[in-house]
Amino acid sequence: MIPAYATPLERVWYYAFRVLCGLVLVFLMLPILVIAPLSFNADSFLLYPMSGFSLRWYEEFLTSAAWRQSFMNSLIVSPIATLLAMALGTPAAVGLARIDFPGKALLTAILISPMVVPVVIVGVATYLVFAPIGLSGSYIGLILVHAALGVPFVVTTVTATLQGFDFNLVRAASSLGANPLTTFFKVTLPIVAPGVISGGLFAFGTSFDEVVVTLFLAGPEQSTLPRQMFAGIRENISPTIAAVATIMTVLSTLMLITLEGLRRRGERMRGEGK
Amino acid sequence: MSKLSATMPAALASENTVSLKRQLGRAERMKKLKYGALIAPLAIFLLLTFVWPISALLKRSVDNPEVIGALPATSALLSDWNGENAPDALVFAAFAREMGEIKGTPVLAGAAKRLNMEQPGFRSLMMKTARAMPPAEGVSPRDALIEADERWADPATWRFLARNATPYTGRYLLASVDRTYDEQGQIVRAGDDQAIYVDVLKRTFGMSAIVTAFCLLLGFPLAYLMATQPPKIANTLMIFVLLPFWTSVLVRVAAWIVLLQTQGLVNQALMALGVTDHPLQLVFNSTGVYIAMVHILLPFMILPMYSVMKGISPTYMRAALSLGCPPFKSFWKIYFPQALPGVSAGALLVFILCMGYYITPALLGSPKEQMASYFVAFYTNQTINWGMAAALSAILFVATLILYMVYTRLTGQQDAASKAR
Structure with a gap:
């Protein structure tokens, strides 16, 4: 609220500032709001005004062999890569939270580095060493690198969750006779689960949107949805791409809602906020 | 413990302490081993899928096997x-x-x-x-x-x-900074037809700096607004930042092509407003690349700034204002220095991410907007010149590493400061 004693200049600034922020919000949302309606356009131009309503571009997406194949590939590669990242990242984060050793800072930096190193370098480097051992143009090679790109997200989110974790609970479980495995699954995991899941969602989002490494490492049979989109945008941008874009946006919105729910649950469990 | 040993005969005490020490040591080692075993699989995995490939690529920049x-x-x-x-x-x-x-x-x-x-x-x-x-x-x-x-x-x-x-050569690394060996083996400037890489590197850093500046300009006001609103409004605004953040980069690139094309909405709007009487070329040139890059990287700027600004107490500003300091001056002298850690963290993050960008310039730009990443891809796919691809990667890698170290130092200090508080 503007105080009553504000000078005219301050009043102008107050409104100008809010208009500026409004414009930034429009800038952020505009592309997402614009492309979705065009995927229902009746004719084949990505232009407004639209000529009519039609589902033909969704039909084309579902019936075209190339699009369907790439969608299936994404559904193979991303979930497996995510599970691998979660399976490797969660225990590592637990371990890192519990012990100190020389070189721990360096190791942590290496575990986080896939998030920072330019993806082109990762793509070229993995192609260089994977091609001679038959891992380029294979699902396995692609899954391994996608998992590596997702691991930092799992490690950082689980580490963040563990900061509020009371390790006396583990001691209590052990002293009551639970073996380490039971303790992990019955005590540790349920508490860090929101961190593991949000890390997994980040990893899935990364893999599901990954195109550069896939360009270098995947053969034509492993082409994923983003790679197919990349090729489509480069050749000729059609309403089918708008349809795929809309489907992907719906997916990412669902992921965002899940994450937000997890965050709120975490806050409630820690007794913060309401 | 010390009380106990004082009442015991010396020999017995030392024997007990030793065995206790040993037991403690063993327990500590067991713990390290146990938790080390949890870290080991990931460490080995990343060694094979990440560290090894990148080391091999970097070594390739000085290899001379032919x-x-x-x-x-x-x-x-x-x-x-x-x-x-x-x-x-x-x-x-x-x-x-x-x-x-x-x-x-x-x-x-x-x-x-x-x-x-x-x-x-x-x-x-x-x-x-x-x-x-x-x-x-x-x-x-x-x-x-x-x-x-x-x-x-x-x-x-x-x-x-x-x-x-010779088994190793500095040739590729020299070439990537427009230097070469002359007939006597001295390092000299490369000929004009070869000396293109300094321009590419300058362009990479220059474009990253411009994108960072625009992100700062657009992101700061929004982060400030979010930090000063009640939680309910702030959370709603946050959705507007997070939704684009979660949307696929390719989706956003496609959307910008649709928006910025000759008959696209932006051109329609500009013509309706009378800004221009003919459609402007807004995409497949530097304008399109900058718009899309700023859009993609803006959330990376807003989020760190917001998290720092949220922790700044409004009482300092109020104190400055009530003591008669003019609003803009109190903002600059009181608020901004407190927000600076978030600003520098966001700016560095955007700069680091921008340097490595490949798909956005490749899809939205002309050859004049291609950055270092494009040339790495070009030498790998088109001419199969591993030496050059590796040398440019090495420069990009080292630049990223240095900036990232600055970034962790900055955010590390920030963590320490928030803990101290």
């Missing part, structure tokens, strides 16, 4: 040669024999291509010489080589060969 691989014996002999007088007959004999052996193989083609990179014309010299090898019966290798091409009589030719027959 000539030494094609002519191992000649290379060994040349490395002992003083480089002044003509090389002795042994060198000629080894060279003639090895050229005869690799005649017509891809090994020769590879070595010839590599030498031609340094000195145009050397490919044909190598091919021509190989065709004349091995020497005919009774002809000395030296005569046969000079017969094939008289340049083999010139020690300068051999010096050139010797210089390129």
